[in-house]
Amino acid sequence: MKSARYKLLLLLPAVAVFVLFLVFPILIVLNESFHTFEPGRIGSVEGGPLTLANYAELFQPVYGQYFAQTYVLAICSSAVSIVFAFPIAYCIARAEFAWMQKASISAIVGLMFLSSLVRVYALELTFGSTGVLAPLMSIMDINTNSRLYINFVILAGLLQYCIPMSILILIGAIKNLNPRLTEAALSLGAPALAAHLTVTIPLSIRGIVSAFLVSMTLGVSAFVIPLILGRGRILFISNLIYSRFSEIANYPSGAAISIVMMVLALLLILVMSRLATSLERA
Amino acid sequence: MNVLELKDVTKKYGSFTAVENVSLELEPGKVLSLLGPSGCGKTTTLRIIAGFAVPDGGTVQIAGEDVGQLKPYERNVGLLFQDYALFPHMTVAQNVAYGMRYRGAPAAAIPSRIKQMLSLVQLGGMEARYPNQLSGGQQQRVALARALATDPKVVLLDEPLSALDAKLRLELRIELKEILRSVGATTIVVTHDQEEALSLGDEVVIMHAGGIVQRGAPTQIYQSPANKFVAEFVGRSNWFQVIRSGQSVAGFTSYITSDGVEIRAKSPPSGYNGGSDLCVRPEHIELIDSAAPEALRGAEHNSMTGVVLDVASLGPDVHVVVELPGKARVLAIRKNAGRIQGLAPGQCVRAVFSAADVLVF
Numbered sequence: 147m148k149s150a151r152y153k154l155l156l157l158l159p160a161v162a163v164f165v166l167f168l169v170f171p172i173l174i175v176l177n178e179s180f181h182t183f184e185p186g187r188i189g190s191v192e193g194g195p196l197t198l199a200n201y202a203e204l205f206q207p208v209y210g211q212y213f214a215q216t217y218v219l220a221i222c223s224s225a226v227s228i229v230f231a232f233p234i235a236y237c238i239a240r241a242e243f244a245w246m247q248k249a250s251i252s253a254i255v256g257l258m259f260l261s262s263l264v265r266v267y268a269l270e271l272t273f274g275s276t277g278v279l280a281p282l283m284s285i286m287d288i289n290t291n292s293r294l295y296i297n298f299v300i301l302a303g304l305l306q307y308c309i310p311m312s313i314l315i316l317i318g319a320i321k322n323l324n325p326r327l328t329e330a331a332l333s334l335g336a337p338a339l340a341a342h343l344t345v346t347i348p349l350s351i352r353g354i355v356s357a358f359l360v361s362m363t364l365g366v367s368a369f370v371i372p373l374i375l376g377r378g379r380i381l382f383i384s385n386l387i388y389s390r391f392s393e394i395a396n397y398p399s400g401a402a403i404s405i406v407m408m409v410l411a412l413l414l415i416l417v418m419s420r421l422a423t424s425l426e427r428a
Numbered sequence: 429m430n431v432l433e434l435k436d437v438t439k440k441y442g443s444f445t446a447v448e449n450v451s452l453e454l455e456p457g458k459v460l461s462l463l464g465p466s467g468c469g470k471t472t473t474l475r476i477i478a479g480f481a482v483p484d485g486g487t488v489q490i491a492g493e494d495v496g497q498l499k500p501y502e503r504n505v506g507l508l509f510q511d512y513a514l515f516p517h518m519t520v521a522q523n524v525a526y527g528m529r530y531r532g533a534p535a536a537a538i539p540s541r542i543k544q545m546l547s548l549v550q551l552g553g554m555e556a557r558y559p560n561q562l563s564g565g566q567q568q569r570v571a572l573a574r575a576l577a578t579d580p581k582v583v584l585l586d587e588p589l590s591a592l593d594a595k596l597r598l599e600l601r602i603e604l605k606e607i608l609r610s611v612g613a614t615t616i617v618v619t620h621d622q623e624e625a626l627s628l629g630d631e632v633v634i635m636h637a638g639g640i641v642q643r644g645a646p647t648q649i650y651q652s653p654a655n656k657f658v659a660e661f662v663g664r665s666n667w668f669q670v671i672r673s674g675q676s677v678a679g680f681t682s683y684i685t686s687d688g689v690e691i692r693a694k695s696p697p698s699g700y701n702g703g704s705d706l707c708v709r710p711e712h713i714e715l716i717d718s719a720a721p722e723a724l725r726g727a728e729h730n731s732m733t734g735v736v737l738d739v740a741s742l743g744p745d746v747h748v749v750v751e752l753p754g755k756a757r758v759l760a761i762r763k764n765a766g767r768i769q770g771l772a773p774g775q776c777v778r779a780v781f782s783a784a785d786v787l788v789f
C-alpha cells in the first residue's frame with residue numbers, strides 16, 4: 147500500500163507540469179471562446195455575458211471552406227504517404243543485412259531534421275510561380291497560379307514530412323510481424339501483391355492507423371507550409387487561428403476555432419481506432 | 429518418376445556455406461526424414477525447395493520441371509513452418525481455405541474441402557475459432573490441414589512437432605504419419621529428433637555441416653551407420669578407441685583399445701591404418717552373472733567382467749553403467765522385464781556382446 151502511494155507521488159511532478167502548462171491554458175482558451183468580442187479591442191470584453199456566437203459563426207460557409215481545405219489536404223497527404231511509405235518500410239524492415247536497415251533509418255531521421263523553412267522555400271523556388279520549373283510548367287500548359295496547382299504544391303510540402311514519419315512508424319509495425327506469415331501466404335499460392343494485401347497489411351493495421359493519425363496531426367496543424375506555399379490564396383485553419391489571435395486580436399473567435407479543432411482531432415482518433423479494431427478481425 | 433529432385437544444391441551466406449552439394453530425389457507418396465544437428469542446413473534446404481532461398485548452385489526439379497526460375501507461389505509446395513505461421517486474423521476455416529482459391533479450386537468446392545481437411549486432422553467444429561483460441565496441438569493440425577488443402581505436389585514439414593510437449597508429440601507423430609499416408613503426400617520431414625525421423629520416414633537422410641552423410645531406410649541407418657558421425661548421432665553408443673589391432677581369426681579381429689581392453693570385431697576393410705574407433709550399441713550388451721560359466725567364449729564373442737556403477741530405471745528401459753577393466757565405462761540397456769531385479773551398484777557382472785554387433789570405423 148505504502149509503496150503504491152510513493153509511486154503516485156512520483157507521478158506528481160509530471161501531473162503538475164501537465165496541469166499547469168497544458169490543461170490550465172486550454173481551459174483559459176475554452177473560457178475565452180464563450181466570450182463576446184468587440185472590434186478594436188484586444189481579447190474579449192471583460193465581465194461580458196457568455197455567448198455561443200463564436201461557435202455559431204463557424205457554421206458560415208466560409209469557415210467550412212477553411213476546414214474542408216485543411217482536412218482534405220491532410221487526409222490526402224496521410225493516405226498518399228501511407229501508400230508510399232509502406233513498401234519502403236517493408237523493404238527496410240526486411241532488409242537482408244542489419245547495416246542496410248541502420249543506414250536507411252539514419253537517412254530518414256536525418257531528412258526529418260532538415261529545417262522546415264529550408265524545405266518549404268526549396269519547394270517554392272522549384273515549383274513556385276517564378277520557380278525553376280515554371281517555364282517547363284508553362285510548356286506543359288500547367289497554370290502555376292491555379293488553386294489546383296497550389297494545392298498540389300502544398301500536398302508535396304506535407305508529404306515531405308508525412309512520408310518519412312510514416313516510414314519510421316511502419317518499420318516498427320512490420321518488424322513486429324512474423325515474416326513467416328507472408329511466406330506462408332506465398333507458399334499457399336498467393337502472388338506477392340495478394341499476400342501483402344491479405345496478410346501483411348491487415349496485420350500491420352495498427353501501425354498503419356498510427357502512421358495515418360500522426361500524418362493527420364502534422365497535416366491539420368501545418369502552419370508554415372500553407373503560409374508560404376499557399377501564397378495567401380490557400381490558407382489552413384492554423385493560419386486562420388493565427389490571424390485571429392495576432393492580426394485582428396479576436397481572441398474569442400480564435401479560441402472557438404481552436405477548440406473545434408481539438409474536438410475534431412479527438413473524434414478522428416476515436417473513429418480510427420474503432421476502424422482498426424474492426425479491420426483487424428476481417 | 430521422381431516428384432522432387434535436387435542436384436548438387438549449394439547455398440552460401442557470405443563465405444559461410446549453409447548447404448553444400450545436396451542431391452536428393454523423392455518418389456511419389458514417399459516420406460523422407462531429414463535429420464541432423466542444429467545448424468546443419470535442414471531449414472535452408474527446405475527454403476530452397478519452397479523458393480524462399482535462391483541456391484548458389486545446383487538445380488531443383490518438381491515433377492520433372494526445373495523450378496529454379498519459379499516464384500514460391502508458382503511452385504505448389506505445401507510448407508509447414510516450425511512456428512506454424514497461422515494467420516492470426518483469420519478463422520480456422522479461413523486459414524485452411526486460404527490457399528485453395530489461389531490454386532484454382534472452384535468456389536463451390538471450397539466449403540466441402542474445408543470440412544474434409546478439418547475432419548482429416550480431427551478438428552471438425554472448430555471452423556469459427558481464431559488461432560489464439562486453439563491449443564498448440566490444435567494449431568499444429570490447422571497448419572497441417574492448411575498445407576495439405578491445396579493438394580501440393582511436395583509437402584515440406586519443418587520440425588512439425590518440436591513446439592509441442594513430449595506426450596503430445598508422440599500422439600501427434602503417430603497421427604501425422606497416418607494423415608500423410610492417407611493422403612499419399614510426398615513429404616520431406618525435417619527434424620533433429622532421431623526418433624521422429626526414424627519413425628516418420630520411409631527413408632532417412634542424415635545431414636551434417638551442410639552436406640548429406642547417409643541416406644537409407646531407418647533400420648539401415650541405425651544398424652549400419654556410414655560413419656562415426658551417424659553412429660554417434662543416431663541412437664546411443666559406447667565408443668572405444670583402438671590403439672592397435674591384433675590377430676585375425678575367421679573374419680574377426682582382436683583390437684586393443686586405449687583402455688587396455690581387448691575387443692573382437694569384424695575384420696577391418698582392406699587398407700586399415702591402425703587407428704580407428706569401435707562402437708557398441710547399449711542394447712547389444714548383455715549383462716550376466718559373473719559367476720556364470722563362460723559359455724559364450726569364442727572368436728565371435730566378447731566377454732569381460734566389470735562392476736556395476738549405476739542402475740537407472742527409465743520406464744520400459746533400465747540403463748546400467750558398468751566399469752570394465754582399465755576404467756572403460758559402458759552403458760548397457762535392458763528391458764525392464766523384472767528379470768534384472770537385484771542388479772545393484774558394486775555388483776560384479778559379465779558383459780557379453782557379439783563381435784558381429786561391434787561397428788568399426
Ligand SMILES: Nc1ncnc2c1ncn2[C@@H]1O[C@H](COP(=O)(O)OP(=O)(O)OP(=O)(O)O)[C@@H](O)[C@H]1O
Nearest residue numbers: 441445446464465466467468469470471472473620
Ligand atoms: N539468412 C541467413 N544469413 C546467414 N546465415 C544463415 C541464414 N540462414 C541460415 N544461416 C546459417 O545457415 C546454417 C544452416 O541454417 P538452417 O536454418 O538451415 O539450420 P537447421 O539445420 O534448420 O538448424 P535448426 O535445427 O537449428 O533449425 C546455420 O549455421 C545458420 O546460421
Ligand SMILES: [Mg+2]
Nearest residue numbers: 470471472586
Ligand atoms: Mg531449422
